[in-house]
Amino acid sequence: MTSAESAGEPDAPRPPARRRSPGRPDRRAARREQVLDTAARMFFERGYEATTTTEIGAELGLLKGSVYYYISSKEDLLYEIVEQYHRDTRTYFDRIEASDAPPLEKLRELITTETAHTATNLTRSSLFYTEWRSLSPERQRTIVAERARHEQAVLAWITEARAAGAVRADLDPKIATYAIFGMVNSAYRWFRPDGRLTAEEIGREFCELVLSGLEVR
Incomplete structure (x- = not known):
């Protein structure tokens, strides 16, 4: 207790609290996102093991150790980057899975969307x-x-479509599933934003390749 309080004197007037402007992003959250973006780029360019948090901080103009104000460890940085990617995929995957579309239509939309997402988030x-x-x-x-x-x-979806006679009976659904994800997930290795086809166009090409091989003609 201060001497002014013990004497019954009124508290000194406090400056009004700073009010955040509507729509103005939180500076710490924005800076943290910048840390994540920089870490992702450096992990991508140099490799995770070869990149230190000190180097990430230096790239951002932060003093040594200041990066830990935004994240607790290098592994946490990598995990948050991966989790952001996961959250994005959940958004469209949950929507497709919950839809009432036929199995092959769900497959078509997933291949197109997932290919585009992989390619545009290299x-x-x-x-x-x-x-x-x-x-x-x-x-x-x-x-x-x-x-x-x-x-x-x-x-x-493939198993259901095969049972309904829409997919060739001689195909193994599990092998087909592995082949689909092997194709879709490879886009990050070779896709170029300035290439001949857009990510969405490549997704549609993949759809045609997959469905032409699966569907009963």
């Missing part, structure tokens, strides 16, 4: 597919579980 998709093994076993299990959701859904 930095994060590359880290998602190449650096996830640098995470702790517990976090790796989270990644594997999310991938398994996609694979199980596609396997179920």
Whole structure:
């Protein structure tokens, strides 16, 4: 207690609290997103193991150790980058899975959307597919579980369509599922934004290749 308070004197007037302008982004959140973007780019260019948090901080003009104000460890940086990618895929995957569309229409939309998403998020998709093994076993299990959701859904759609006579009976649904994801997930390796086809056009090309091989003619 201060002497003024003990004497019953009124508190000194406090300056009015600064009010955040409507629509003005939180500066710390914006800076944290900048840290994540920079880390993703550096992990992509140099590799996760070869990049230090000190180098990330220096790239951002932060004093040594200041990067830890925004994230607690280098692994946390990688995990948050991968989780952002996961959250984006969940948005469209959950919508497609919950729709009332026939199985092959769901497959068509997933191939198109996932190919475009992989190709237009090259930095994060590359880290998602190449650096996830640098995470702790517990976090790796989270990644594997999310991938398994996609694979199980596609396997179920192909199996259902085959039972209905829409897919060739001589094809193995599991092999077809692996082939689809092998094709879609490879886009980050070779897609170029300035190439002849857009990401969406490549997704539609993939659809035609897959469905022409699956469907009963």
